Amino acid sequence: MNKWIRGTNAIVLSLAVIGIFIVLTIFLNSTKSLQVDLTQNKKFTLSDQTVQTLAALDKDVNLITLTSDQTNPYIKRQVDELVQEYKKRNGKIVSNEYDLVKQPAMAKQYEVDPAGTLVLESGTIKKTIYYSDMFIPGQGMGDYQFSGEEKLTQALVNLNTKVKSKIYFLSGHNEIPLNQMNLWRTGLEGQNYEVAELNLLREGKIPDDAEVLFVIGPTTDISDKEATVIQEYMKGNGKLYIGLGFNKDMAAQWKNIDALLAQYGIKDQHAIAIETKQSQLYDPLTIIPEYGSHAITQKLQDYNLLTMMNLAVSISADQPVADFPVTAILRTTEAAYGETDITQLMNNRTVKDDKDVNGPLNLGYVVETKEQKPKAVVLGGASFFVDDVLQQQGNRDFALNSVGWLQEQKDQVTIRPRDGEAFQQALITGSQANTILIGTLFLFPLLFLVVGGTVWWRRRKG
Known part of the structure; x- marks a missing residue:
């Protein structure tokens, strides 16, 4: 009888834990704007100017990223992450990505830089930002400053200017x-x-x-x-x-x-x-x-x-x-x-x-x-x-x-660029890569199975 009660309690407790995780997942998914930025330079925290600009945006905007094999993947990732942050703040912003090598016809529609181009479209209005304009050389070798937020927010402000x-x-x-x-x-x-x-x-x-x-x-x-x-x-x-x-x-x-x-x-x-x-x-x-x-x-x-x-x-x-x-x-x-x-x-x-x-x-x-x-x-x-x-x-x-x-422009956006350190690339040999692959896919999961099985067996015996 005691074993049956303990088993029932275990099942109920497990179902309760699973239920809590499901509810918590649904809750977190419904609060997309809720996030905690733990990065050193707060790369995912938008400035007050940007937040206000996005809140005032009342027209559909399409952000088009145009890249090629000449685009630095590290630079591309930072721009993509910035675009995603803007999309979270305003549902009127959508994004599309095109590879200029696979889709060369896109290069004829816009003034593109193979190193990376971001185009904002709203109706018949277009604004172009080149990736090279978003990254400023820093003080140290390979260091940089990322001014993408200032460039993108300024472009959004200019979209609302009709004159x-x-x-x-x-x-x-x-x-x-x-x-x-x-x-x-x-x-x-x-x-x-x-x-x-x-x-x-x-x-x-x-x-x-x-x-x-x-x-x-x-x-x-x-x-x-x-x-x-x-x-x-x-x-x-x-x-x-x-x-x-x-x-x-x-x-x-x-x-x-x-x-x-x-x-x-x-x-x-x-x-x-x-x-x-x-x-x-x-x-x-x-x-x-x-x-x-x-x-x-x-x-x-x-x-x-x-x-x-x-x-x-x-x-x-x-x-x-x-x-x-x-x-x-x-x-x-x-x-x-x-x-x-x-x-x-x-x-x-x-x-x-x-x-x-x-x-x-x-x-x-x-x-x-x-x-x-x-x-x-x-x-x-x-x-x-x-x-x-x-x-x-x-x-x-x-x-x-x-x-x-x-021209006495009063709507100029000023957002301090974020400092970034030189991109660190880890160089590993083929055997090291195989060791990491085997360890993550087989050894560590097998270790957890062995430990879990041992604990289960000892409790069952007891």
């Missing part, structure tokens, strides 16, 4: 062509700018819908009539974004460009910045400028992201204009100097003399109105806007941040 700003890139003076600045153009279009090219010789005027005029890397001067048109445009609500190019005769030939800058108290010193500090990573003509205190550069300073300039022209603002206060945002170290003998520079003979400009040199200014409204961004260089340079360090962020400041 597009029309911006024009001036051409006709050997500027950097738009087809060499695809990454910048894609980034601007992703932030709801409509980008177009403008040749004043053909059009005769700056269109009425132009919110910003870009002059990027001109190597020849603008004409007198073009200068008049631009000056008239700037007298109203027009805004200017100019990055100076390189011309060995710029001191003699850039009369109208110099006059355009002089309206705001900025002077082109016709000197090329030379960095005398020795480095194995770059030559003396490549400048890693220091940042001035400004909203454009604040996030770059916080994240320790550097900007790179090449063949940068030194500019100054020694005679400020009262109606247009300026602020320096990029400057060299004190060790740098401005080479004024361009012929000597082109012959690779750069020796500092009394005619050169002493450092530190200013390489970038922002101009405001007396009402403290953005008016212009003036940079001493433009080479870092080209695709293969823009993707390095903080170049792309600087380019987009400066345009955002000029």
Whole structure:
């Protein structure tokens, strides 16, 4: 009788334990948003900005991941995990994944990077994020910072913005062509700018819908009539974004460009910045400028992201204009100097003399109105806007941040990237792999069976 009672109790207890596990599983499955993030850098914890953005999202969004055999599997896993976290927070988000090798037709529908591309689609609106833009090199070898959450949340915010700003890139003076600045153009279009090219010789005027005029890397001067048109445009609500190019005769030939800058108290010193500090990573003509205190550069300073300039022209603002206060945002170290003998520079003979400009040199200014409204961004260089340079360090962020400041964008997302350590790969031999396989599939299960059988047998005997 006692054995029967003990057996019944055991069965009831077992059923109760099984029932508790079933109920607990159903409960946990019904609370999908409930999770405890035990990872060191809280990689599964979304910021308050992201949570608020997802809560306000009221339209269907399709997240399309496009990868290939060139996609790093470790990078892909982090992006996939981020996408899953967004899906948990809002049921309007769905995701689809495509392999560009197996489905090459998908590559023709989107501007893809074989290393990995994330596309957001909502109706007819598309936003593109490249995997390479989500990962920033860290301090140590192989270390990195993952800024995927900031990029993805910003893209979702931009999906809700229906108004597009029309911006024009001036051409006709050997500027950097738009087809060499695809990454910048894609980034601007992703932030709801409509980008177009403008040749004043053909059009005769700056269109009425132009919110910003870009002059990027001109190597020849603008004409007198073009200068008049631009000056008239700037007298109203027009805004200017100019990055100076390189011309060995710029001191003699850039009369109208110099006059355009002089309206705001900025002077082109016709000197090329030379960095005398020795480095194995770059030559003396490549400048890693220091940042001035400004909203454009604040996030770059916080994240320790550097900007790179090449063949940068030194500019100054020694005679400020009262109606247009300026602020320096990029400057060299004190060790740098401005080479004024361009012929000597082109012959690779750069020796500092009394005619050169002493450092530190200013390489970038922002101009405001007396009402403290953005008016212009003036940079001493433009080479870092080209695709293969823009993707390095903080170049792309600087380019987009400066345009955002000029356009007074109030919905910019700022989320600190998560630090990540170098990916550790364990290398094992074939025999070690077989040992792990046999141990996990056979030895450990067999050990539990033996222990369990022994306990059962001893209780049965007792």
